[in-house]
Amino acid sequence: xxxxxxxxxxxxxxxxxxxxxxxxxxxxxxxxxxxxxxxxxxxxxxxxxxxxxxxxxxxxxxxxxxxxxxxxxxxxxxxxxxxxxxxxxxxxxxxxxxxxxxxxxxxxxxxxxxxxxxxxxxxxxxxxxxxxxxxxxxxxxxxxxxxxxxxxxxxxxxxxxxxxxxxxxxxxxxxxxxxxxxxxxxxxxxxxxxxxxxxxxxxxxxxxxxxxxxxxxxxxxxxxxxxxxxxxxxxxxxxxxxxxxxxxxxxx
Numbered sequence: 669x670x671x672x673x674x675x676x677x678x679x680x681x682x683x684x685x686x687x688x689x690x691x692x693x694x695x696x697x698x699x700x701x702x703x704x705x706x707x708x709x710x711x712x713x714x715x716x717x718x719x720x721x722x723x724x725x726x727x728x729x730x731x732x733x734x735x736x737x738x739x740x741x742x743x744x745x746x747x748x749x750x751x752x753x754x755x756x757x758x759x760x761x762x763x764x765x766x767x768x769x770x771x772x773x774x775x776x777x778x779x780x781x782x783x784x785x786x787x788x789x790x791x792x793x794x795x796x797x798x799x800x801x802x803x804x805x806x807x808x809x810x811x812x813x814x815x816x817x818x819x820x821x822x823x824x825x826x827x828x829x830x831x832x833x834x835x836x837x838x839x840x841x842x843x844x845x846x847x848x849x850x851x852x853x854x855x856x857x858x859x860x861x862x863x864x865x866x867x868x869x870x871x872x873x874x875x876x877x878x879x880x881x882x883x884x885x886x887x888x889x890x891x892x893x894x895x896x897x898x899x900x901x902x903x904x905x906x907x908x909x910x911x912x913x914x915x916x917x918x919x920x
Contacts, residue, residue, distance in 0.1 A: 761815025
């Protein structure tokens, strides 16, 4: 069987007496949308932060494309094909949509931020801007200040900035949070389209979106994996329904 794109072995992380991740082992396969779900405080974001490089595990190992990245910084993981978005949008509100994207594209090419305005005239960077705007559906909003975008549009822009580094694996941390039905539908369509180009690890509370997007789902409860499987397997798992979906087993 092919090497998983992301392999996590016996990962542990504690904050004082709180065990946020307890001996987590997980494989994410190339080309899949893998969802990570669980109640608040289950350890989802803590796990994502360790994968991204924002947190260092207490023990265990993380491998990307067979290379160990456990102790690499966030910035050293990006060139290896790892990118993420956060729960709270991190766009630059006083810059336009296209300027935000150009900053991300410029960073991927290793250009200095001290001269970022030259990127507005750099043919190499500009050649990537149009496709980036089209991918996230913001072509008609290119000149608009990011701070004036709707919440959903800011999320689309943030995903576009993450895509600028051409990731193999994209980590999405609750991208649907705070969105109405229209925004959720728009972003779900974008995520589904991105699956053709990369692997996605998705942390999300919107179960309708999860069940429509995910190839496989892993359920965390109190920092431990209680189940991993297909959508149908997770839907029908009594332990998952009781611990996370809030349902009692029919036999009870």
